[in-house]
Amino acid sequence: MPFLQALLNGILVGGFYGFMVLGFSIIWGVMGIINLAHGEYVMVGAYFAWALFRAMGIDPFVSALLVFPVMFVVGYVLQWLLINRVVERPHLISLLLNFGLSISIANVYKLIYTADYRSVTVPYSGSFELAGFTLPTIKTAIFFAALAIMLALHLFLQHTRLGKAIRAAAQNKEAAKMVGMDIHRVYAATAGICIGLTAMAGAMVAPIQPISPFMGPLFTVKAFAITALGGLGRIPGALLGGLILGIVETLLTIYVPGVGAKVGTAVSFILLVFVLVTRPQGLLSGLRPVEEGA
């Protein structure tokens, strides 16, 4: 495969990664919580798309729009009832809570759907030619949808009252309380948006990803790697980290002999370890705790 074509494939995957990681990155950046259940919300979104596709033939991109409000509510309620209770406590507690959640969600899904792999086969699963390149239709659509959602999220954070409140709470929690914000409501809304977006990513990726109850941890590891590469809580950083991971993963699977597609997971791990060893605070000092001195 020519290099430029390989690079293009990497970029397409990377755009999706940049979008997939947003929920993880923003929850960490705003609340200082490492959401170990991140991948499970991708999984939930994927099953949502699969179930709607099987039952009514609903397109996964439509499901992505539908799953957002549903998972927004789930994220809001989970934060309100559970995570807000431990958000002021040491990081380890919320980490364990989310770890427990991730295992519970995966096992509930296994009970409901069994551990069998599922797939969504959409009619437009082929590819098209453009300027001498071959573009896989689904991945291209995901890429542009991801960019559009990132832009929408950016505008939301910059210009709406809630968006500004989320940024303010991330930058100075005490000051946010001082001006009268109900910080727990801001956190709940943040979690709602983040988990909604994460499930959206899951629904969108359903047609190109084998779906199983235990697909989650792979996405959580990728989210860690992307955050280490691109930094916390910033959309451009997420995109940059996603693109680096997507490109490295794709190039390695194509050019290194004996390295099959299966090594993709290991690549995230190796990148993560590499970044942590060389720059423990992350490439763009993204892996700091949110509060100074914390």
Next chain:
Amino acid sequence: MTDVAARPTPSPQVPEQAPLLEIEDVYAGYGGDDILQGISMEVYPGEIVCVIGPNGAGKSTVFKAVYGFVNIRKGRVRFDGQEITHARPQEVIQAGIAMVPQLPSIFPQMTVYENLEMGLFLERDKRKIVERIEYVLELFPRLEERRKVMAGALSGGERRMLEIGRALLIQPKMLLMDEPSAGLAPLVTRTIFQNIQRLNREIGLTVLMIEQNVRQGLEASHRGYVLELGRNSYQGPAQELLHNPEVRRAFLGGR
């Protein structure tokens, strides 16, 4: 020296009237032992009152108790005729008290203007928000010049102005300021105190401030309170405290 139990003398400018803020025998803490062990204070309309005391005396805790960040176990707080002992911060703001806390309270990656917008977070009327921000920008021309600059890029003095300006947006009847001069160069400190006095004169702002910078703080104030170990120790007109031998020995480097 006025006795602790005695009613404080109202400042000369202010005629005899009801106190705006009344803190009455307040006990409060952070879950363990009480940090405040029976603190009382009164602030009259139009006054600037300065609170001094050694590190850890509980000065900031008094402010946090008034603002609803720390639970009051015993005692009461009244403001403008209204009981606010157990009010939440949102309710305290609505009652008309603004606060500039001891720790930096700006949002560094938001512009000066956005920081000001956040100061009116509880206000929904967009037109009112714009009007009030323009009013504060008129009070602080330096902020007007820097309205599009990220707050994190401001100098220490400018940040403090931004914090004070933001507190004024809610058109408070009273402003609580926790160490407004902390970390500022002497010249900047003077500007900040001048601004506080100007606001007191021009818009009749009532101010209760905590100061480590005892001399300048008292000089800018009408009255003062000295706190030690969570209790009142001295109180009186600022000039009197400045000349009190014990206060001088403890806080003004002797003589």
